Amino acid sequence: MTITSPQGFRASGVTAGLKASGTSDVALVVNDGPSDVAACVYTSNRCKANPVLWSEQVTADGRAKAVVLNSGGANCYTGPEGFQTTHASAELVAERLGMGAIDVVVCSTGLIGDQLDRDKLSAGIERAADALSAGGGTAAAEAIMTTDTRSKESERSGDGWTVGGMAKGAGMLAPALATMLVVITTDAQLDSAVADRALRAATRVTFDRLDSDGCMSTNDTVLLMSSGASGVKPDEAVFTARLTEVCHDLAQQLLSDAEGADHDIAIEVVNAASEDDAVEVGRSVARSNLFKAAVFGKDPNWGRILASVGTTGAVFEPGELDVAMNGVWICRGGEPGDSRELVDLNEREVSVTVDLKAGTESATIWTNDLTHAYVHENSAYST
Amino acid sequence: MTITSPQGFRASGVTAGLKASGTSDVALVVNDGPSDVAACVYTSNRCKANPVLWSEQVTADGRAKAVVLNSGGANCYTGPEGFQTTHASAELVAERLGMGAIDVVVCSTGLIGDQLDRDKLSAGIERAADALSAGGGTAAAEAIMTTDTRSKESERSGDGWTVGGMAKGAGMLAPALATMLVVITTDAQLDSAVADRALRAATRVTFDRLDSDGCMSTNDTVLLMSSGASGVKPDEAVFTARLTEVCHDLAQQLLSDAEGADHDIAIEVVNAASEDDAVEVGRSVARSNLFKAAVFGKDPNWGRILASVGTTGAVFEPGELDVAMNGVWICRGGEPGDSRELVDLNEREVSVTVDLKAGTESATIWTNDLTHAYVHENSAYST
Numbered sequence: 001m002t003i004t005s006p007q008g009f010r011a012s013g014v015t016a017g018l019k020a021s022g023t024s025d026v027a028l029v030v031n032d033g034p035s036d037v038a039a040c041v042y043t044s045n046r047c048k049a050n051p052v053l054w055s056e057q058v059t060a061d062g063r064a065k066a067v068v069l070n071s072g073g074a075n076c077y078t079g080p081e082g083f084q085t086t087h088a089s090a091e092l093v094a095e096r097l098g099m100g101a102i103d104v105v106v107c108s109t110g111l112i113g114d115q116l117d118r119d120k121l122s123a124g125i126e127r128a129a130d131a132l133s134a135g136g137g138t139a140a141a142e143a144i145m146t147t148d149t150r151s152k153e154s155e156r157s158g159d160g161w162t163v164g165g166m167a168k169g170a171g172m173l174a175p176a177l178a179t180m181l182v183v184i185t186t187d188a189q190l191d192s193a194v195a196d197r198a199l200r201a202a203t204r205v206t207f208d209r210l211d212s213d214g215c216m217s218t219n220d221t222v223l224l225m226s227s228g229a230s231g232v233k234p235d236e237a238v239f240t241a242r243l244t245e246v247c248h249d250l251a252q253q254l255l256s257d258a259e260g261a262d263h264d265i266a267i268e269v270v271n272a273a274s275e276d277d278a279v280e281v282g283r284s285v286a287r288s289n290l291f292k293a294a295v296f297g298k299d300p301n302w303g304r305i306l307a308s309v310g311t312t313g314a315v316f317e318p319g320e321l322d323v324a325m326n327g328v329w330i331c332r333g334g335e336p337g338d339s340r341e342l343v344d345l346n347e348r349e350v351s352v353t354v355d356l357k358a359g360t361e362s363a364t365i366w367t368n369d370l371t372h373a374y375v376h377e378n379s380a381y382s383t
Numbered sequence: 384m385t386i387t388s389p390q391g392f393r394a395s396g397v398t399a400g401l402k403a404s405g406t407s408d409v410a411l412v413v414n415d416g417p418s419d420v421a422a423c424v425y426t427s428n429r430c431k432a433n434p435v436l437w438s439e440q441v442t443a444d445g446r447a448k449a450v451v452l453n454s455g456g457a458n459c460y461t462g463p464e465g466f467q468t469t470h471a472s473a474e475l476v477a478e479r480l481g482m483g484a485i486d487v488v489v490c491s492t493g494l495i496g497d498q499l500d501r502d503k504l505s506a507g508i509e510r511a512a513d514a515l516s517a518g519g520g521t522a523a524a525e526a527i528m529t530t531d532t533r534s535k536e537s538e539r540s541g542d543g544w545t546v547g548g549m550a551k552g553a554g555m556l557a558p559a560l561a562t563m564l565v566v567i568t569t570d571a572q573l574d575s576a577v578a579d580r581a582l583r584a585a586t587r588v589t590f591d592r593l594d595s596d597g598c599m600s601t602n603d604t605v606l607l608m609s610s611g612a613s614g615v616k617p618d619e620a621v622f623t624a625r626l627t628e629v630c631h632d633l634a635q636q637l638l639s640d641a642e643g644a645d646h647d648i649a650i651e652v653v654n655a656a657s658e659d660d661a662v663e664v665g666r667s668v669a670r671s672n673l674f675k676a677a678v679f680g681k682d683p684n685w686g687r688i689l690a691s692v693g694t695t696g697a698v699f700e701p702g703e704l705d706v707a708m709n710g711v712w713i714c715r716g717g718e719p720g721d722s723r724e725l726v727d728l729n730e731r732e733v734s735v736t737v738d739l740k741a742g743t744e745s746a747t748i749w750t751n752d753l754t755h756a757y758v759h760e761n762s763a764y765s766t
Contacts, residue, residue: 045690045693045694046692046693046694046695046701047689047690047692047693047701047704047717048693048701074686076686076689077686077689077714077717077718077719078718078719079702079716079717079718081718082718111684111686112684112685112686112687112689112690113685113686113689113714113719114719115719218686218689218690218693287670289672289753289757289761290761293757293758293761293762294761294762296758296762297761297762297763299762299763301494301495302495302496303457303459303460303494303495303496303601304495306430306459306460306495306496306601307428307430307495307601309429309430310428310429310430310431310601311428311429312429318429318430318431319462321430331460331496333462334430334460334462335460335461335462335464336460336461336496336497336498370672370758370761370762371758372755372758372759374672374676374758375676375679375753375754375755375757375758376755378672378673378676378677378680378753379676379677379679379680379682379753380680380682
């Protein structure tokens with residue numbers, strides 16, 4: 001149930017003292033091979049953190065041998081000094097593990113705009129290298145937590161091979177790839193092209209459809225590393241399916257641990273003219289603060305859903321829209337349908353269905369409600 | 384200081400019983416001429432309320448003689464029955480005032496998805512017609528309030544003529560025109576083309592740049608009516624300037640009364656390659672819940688500003704951006720600048736300046752912070 005479940009990986013998580021809380025904050029994951037195939041997707045934010053700028057170079061050739069991750073600081077908007085910190089981290093890992101720095105992915109998470117303490121980080125990396133073990137996956141998953149209340153791990157298996165994953169993320173969960181740190185390992189034998197195709201296919205319908213608060217991070221990274229240690233080369237479709245399940249599971253764990261959320265909301269848009277239309281409509285609803293606050297108040301205010309749908313360019317006729325919440329069709333043909341009194345929003349899970357009646361495509365976007373606790377946590381984060 | 388300040392207008396505000404609070408809820412404004420020139424801009428939401436669908440027909444010829452407005456219900460997503468309610472309101476006003484229904488603009492505001500009580504509304508319109516007076520502007524401004532805590536009025540004068548305005552709006556304040564109900568009167572002599580040009584020019588840089596919570600209403604209407612009763616035909620540029628001042632004043636009043644807000648935030652984007660770029664960047668920052676929650680917490684978290692800037696397509700180099708809050712340049716050249724400790728966020732007014740260093744254009748977007756009170760008010764609105 002962790003990243004060291006697949007054969008060929010060691011990991012560790014240690015405390016370097018980067019976080020005021022004093023909990024563990026440096027994680028290291030090493031791929032002992034025989035293969036070093038890797039694929040990675042990064043934030044599409046144009047203001048990328050230094051570790052992202054570095055790691056894009058590392059994974060450009062479809063290979064990576066290790067990833068070092070720290071919480072306690074995003075190392076973003078920290079200029080050349082921050083980039084040197086990232087580079088020094090990769091050099092130190094490389095030196096300790098006998099590889100090139102260009103094989104070491106670096107990920108950071110935490111507050112933007114502060115320099116990381118390079119001495120503390122280096123000492124942490126030394127300890128993490130010492131602590132590497134085939135049972136260290138969960139320690140690594142714990143060391144990458146920031147405002148997460150629990151670590152996030154997942155695992156699926158195929159015929160003779162395994163995929164394991166870990167993730168961190170509880171805020172700034174929004175689109176256009178990743179939006180969190182995720183490391184996925186597998187002992188399946190993959191070539192670079194298959195790894196890349198499978199990772200993009202999996203993230204497109206999982207992490208990319210998570211929109212907790214509309215805010216896109218500068219540090220998002222989803223890394224897949226293959227050791228090939230199982231000796232088994234899986235069918236690409238089967239591997240992609242299992243990988244997608246791991247990504248979906250981790251995405252749902254992120255959703256259910258989103259900062260201050262009381263409700264997990266699945267917005268399913270059906271009968272759209274295109275998948276893009278369905279995604280656009282779902283994302284628009286997921287970004288309506290008014291709708292999200294209403295869900296927090298257990299108020300099935302479907303007018304706020306329609307007001308959001310109306311801001312999109314999707315194909316639909318306003319007078320034909322149907323909307324359901326938790327299975328109750330409270331709007332039919334653009335008019336009041338079944339009584340909103342029938343909608344029970346006491347459970348954490350909420351489903352919204354928007355029927356565009358314009359085609360056959362569909363998509364689901366996942367989001368959270370807007371709560372007092374979200375405001376509290378995000379008004380006090382850096383202070 | 385109200386819509387009946389210009390000559391040639393009468394107004395009233397009465398209680399029809401549409402609002403549970405029992406405060407006044409029907410307003411009527413009549414243009415007694417001699418001119419009946421009018422211009423109007425409406426929400427760009429594709430899910431338009433019935434009164435918007437009706438009023439678009441009324442103002443299509445650049446003329447209107449009266450406007451009837453109600454709070455206590457948006458009459459949106461209420462189907463043909465709701466449209467008939469709007470039409471019946473216009474018919475009743477027309478009958479009482481001796482004009483055609485096609486000269487009567489109708490505006491509604493309140494909860495989406497509920498039918499208005501047509502009998503109560505009709506009785507209210509009768510009383511509003513009886514109550515019309517040349518001193519009734521403020522009563523009208525009070526009758527259109529929903530969650531507003533105060534009425535909003537403004538006035539400017541030219542050489543022999545006057546512009547008066549009233550507005551309602553405290554939530555769903557977002558782009559793409561209006562996003563509230565606004566009635567502006569003038570006794571200046573205008574032809575339809577001038578009225579339309581002046582209104583579009585004024586709203587483009589005022590109401591259109593207000594983005595309180597990113598949510599676009601279905602009912603937004605900004606109506607300008609000219610009586611011509613002053614007998615003075617103003618210079619178009621001067622009239623446009625005064626009209627823009629009235630719109631700016633009303634927009635600022637809307638901002639300062641936004642639901643649950645503790646801070647009014649002006650986001651100025653300077654040295655942009657184009658005005659569109661400046662608006663896109665400003666709006667992106669204005670829609671960051673994380674940034675808005677940080678301002679509520681008096682936390683000058685500039686990383687959240689840059690993370691939002693990075694999601695746009697505007698021309699800029701990430702490593703060249705400067706950002707100031709309340710005049711303190713906390714980010715210079717994409718790195719930490721002056722100490723964030725120097726930024727005092729205790730006052731209600733907050734200024735953010737983003738220097739894109741990509742050109743000479745600029746724009747300001749106005750927004751509010753994200754507070755516990757916003758969540759509270761919007762989680763309890765319809766219940």
